[in-house]
Structures are given as structure tokens and as C-alpha cells.
Amino acid sequence: MGVINVTPDSFSDGSQLQLRGSSLFQVDIDKALAKAECMVREGAAFIDVGGESTRPGADLVSLQEELDRVIPLVEAIRENLDVCISIDTSSPQVMSEAIKAGAELINDIRALSHPQAIAVVKQSNVAVCLMHMQGKPSSMQESISYENVVEEVFTFLSDRVQFCRQQGIDKQRLIVDPGFGFGKTVAHNYQLLKNLSRFSALHLPVLVGLSRKSMIGAVIDRPVEQRLAGSIAATSYALLGGARIIRTHDVAATIDAIRVNSAFSRV
Numbered sequence: 001m002g003v004i005n006v007t008p009d010s011f012s013d014g015s016q017l018q019l020r021g022s023s024l025f026q027v028d029i030d031k032a033l034a035k036a037e038c039m040v041r042e043g044a045a046f047i048d049v050g051g052e053s054t055r056p057g058a059d060l061v062s063l064q065e066e067l068d069r070v071i072p073l074v075e076a077i078r079e080n081l082d083v084c085i086s087i088d089t090s091s092p093q094v095m096s097e098a099i100k101a102g103a104e105l106i107n108d109i110r111a112l113s114h115p116q117a118i119a120v121v122k123q124s125n126v127a128v129c130l131m132h133m134q135g136k137p138s139s140m141q142e143s144i145s146y147e148n149v150v151e152e153v154f155t156f157l158s159d160r161v162q163f164c165r166q167q168g169i170d171k172q173r174l175i176v177d178p179g180f181g182f183g184k185t186v187a188h189n190y191q192l193l194k195n196l197s198r199f200s201a202l203h204l205p206v207l208v209g210l211s212r213k214s215m216i217g218a219v220i221d222r223p224v225e226q227r228l229a230g231s232i233a234a235t236s237y238a239l240l241g242g243a244r245i246i247r248t249h250d251v252a253a254t255i256d257a258i259r260v261n262s263a264f265s266r267v
């Protein structure tokens, strides 16, 4: 899953997608589409389009702004590329508009916690990625507390899966994600990575996002643009632990890691 963030403060690529000479943030559709095209050529099966920055302490984005950022890009990808479009949002209106524009996967870091989100999912046949987060993006790294992070994340995901199933969402439409970096210390993140196979008890595909995250930066002491090798190392452990979808900013290198893991797993 290749990531395309269309946020002005995205730490890894948003600023590069800003239109030259405009003071207001506007998405450069041609650039974003070219980037998506490149990721598809490199082997991405999904493109994850996000317009809300979830960095700790990031500004809240208005509904209209989020729609303006993501919907034209979803449409452009739908018209030009043969790839599954994932929409990274927690807003039911954005989900609904993105589905109309061609999105087939809802990637909700808030695991459908908005009261109207489940209705949107029910009225469609899109897949949903349910992710664990402790707290909310603005303050999630401030007061982190777990007795047993692996079991608490497992129970949360298990409950959200049960909720979706009770609402009539087919199991085949669900994906789970432990949410690396979302209200977790570096140690919690590595405990989750080491015990990722625990989540196979949910009998659903596991998605992980490790790419360039601070859990990588914290151990190698490098800025975001120098975290590829560290991210690939972590990705290999995740694959060994049963991860089925890897959310990444670096598709080509991640595909290589997946191929090496497949060869390793086959013998």
C-alpha cells in the first residue's frame, strides 16, 4: 500500500505536492497522480489517499478542506490507474464522497468511532481497515499507559471487529492494524512488532504502517528521509509475524522485502 498524503504539513511528502507560487495549500493533482502511477508501476496494490494530518499536535482540518484535498485525487486515480484506492479518513462525509469517487477501502485510524461512519460502510460494499489508537492524535503521545499493550490492542481490535460483524459487515471486508506509533512508546511499538502473530487469532488480514515512523528514527537516530533501511528491517519482522498489507512511502524497496520474505517462507 503506497501512501499519498495531501496535507501541507505531512512530514514526508505533502509539501512536495503543493502548487508552486500558491500561498494557500492546494493539491497538485498532476504531481500526486504521477506519484500514484509510479507506485503502481513499482507494484503497489493499494494507494492510500489521506487529507487529514494525524501527526501529534497537528491542526484539525475542516470537512470542506479535507474533501477538497482528497476527492479530486481519488477521481483522478480512478480514471487513470488500475489500483485499489484506500481513503484515509475518519469522517463519514469524506468516506461517502470518496466511495462515490471510486474508493474501495476505508482506512480509518479511529476504527469507525464516528457515530455515522458505520452507516456509510453499511450502505456500500467497501472494505475497512480498523486501526488501534490510544487517545486522539493531538495528545496521543502525552499520557500513554498500558498494562499489556499486546493484549489491550488485541481486545480493542477484537471488539471493533465484533461491532462491525453485529452491524452486518461481512468478515471478508475487514482488515485489522495495531496502529504503530498511535499512542504508544517506542518500547510498546516493538512489543507489538515482536508479537504481531498474536493478531492472526482474529483470522483477518493484518495491515501495518511502519514506514519512516519515529519508532524507527528513535533507534537509528536518523531524520525521516533517512529511515528507509530501518523501515525495511522492521517490515521484514512484520512479514514474518504474518502482516499481509504493508503501508509504505517506499513501494519499490518494500516490494523487494516482500519478495525476499516470500522466498524465505516458501522453503
Ligand code: 8Y7
Pocket (backbone or CB within 6 Å): 003, 050, 054, 088, 107, 108, 109, 129, 131, 177, 179, 180, 207, 208, 209, 210, 211, 212, 213, 247
Ligand atoms: C498508519 C495509518 C498513518 C498506520 C494505518 C504515518 C493513516 C502516520 N499511519 N493507517 N495512517 N496504519 N492503517 O506515519 O500505521 O504514516 S499516518
